[in-house]
Amino acid sequence: MNEEMQMILDDAKEQMEKAIVHLENELAKIRAGRANPAMLENIMAEAYGSRTQLKSLANINSQDARTLIIQPWDKSTLEAIDKALQAANLGVTPQNDGNLIRLSFPPLTEERRKEMVKKVKVEAEAAKVSIRTIRRETNEALKGLQKDGVPEDEVKDGEEKAQKLTDEFIVKSDKHSESKEKEILTV
Numbered sequence: 001m002n003e004e005m006q007m008i009l010d011d012a013k014e015q016m017e018k019a020i021v022h023l024e025n026e027l028a029k030i031r032a033g034r035a036n037p038a039m040l041e042n043i044m045a046e047a048y049g050s051r052t053q054l055k056s057l058a059n060i061n062s063q064d065a066r067t068l069i070i071q072p073w074d075k076s077t078l079e080a081i082d083k084a085l086q087a088a089n090l091g092v093t094p095q096n097d098g099n100l101i102r103l104s105f106p107p108l109t110e111e112r113r114k115e116m117v118k119k120v121k122v123e124a125e126a127a128k129v130s131i132r133t134i135r136r137e138t139n140e141a142l143k144g145l146q147k148d149g150v151p152e153d154e155v156k157d158g159e160e161k162a163q164k165l166t167d168e169f170i171v172k173s174d175k176h177s178e179s180k181e182k183e184i185l186t187v
Helices: 005-027 077-085 111-149 152-186
Strands: 044-047 050-053 056-062 067-072 103-104
Touching: 005 111, 005 152, 044 077, 067 077, 077 103, 111 152
Parallel strands: none
Antiparallel strands: 044 050, 056 067, 067 103
């Protein structure tokens, strides 16, 4: 296998790994019956004249399975954090005691669990689509090499390796999805 083909396949593998990491991050944000600081990962608060990530403004810990504690580094940002949490529409009302903010999540209902499983499936399918798109782009790049004089059988070998990579990463996506579904449905 020539060097250019190996570079194309290595790049494809790297992109597929990023798709799986993205899936893992998205699944971490989906609540599975217990409070997880990752749920607040993308919440932005208006502080110090700009929009800042919550994790940059405060320490976020889980007190117990259903409670998150948000303790700001600077008490002057407490109101901005409270406002951002309310705007995030998390399904709970922040409890601000003047020093820290508590988020108490109610236990999940069966209906809510099913909604979350659907959300997991949507995220997993998005990862699979991304992986398949990477495969298609890789195959197009490999076919481009054939036009540049690489023998057809080498290109076919490259396409087979791209398919094996795709299959491997689709299985990883399915495993992450199944694991999260099981976690959500476990009462």
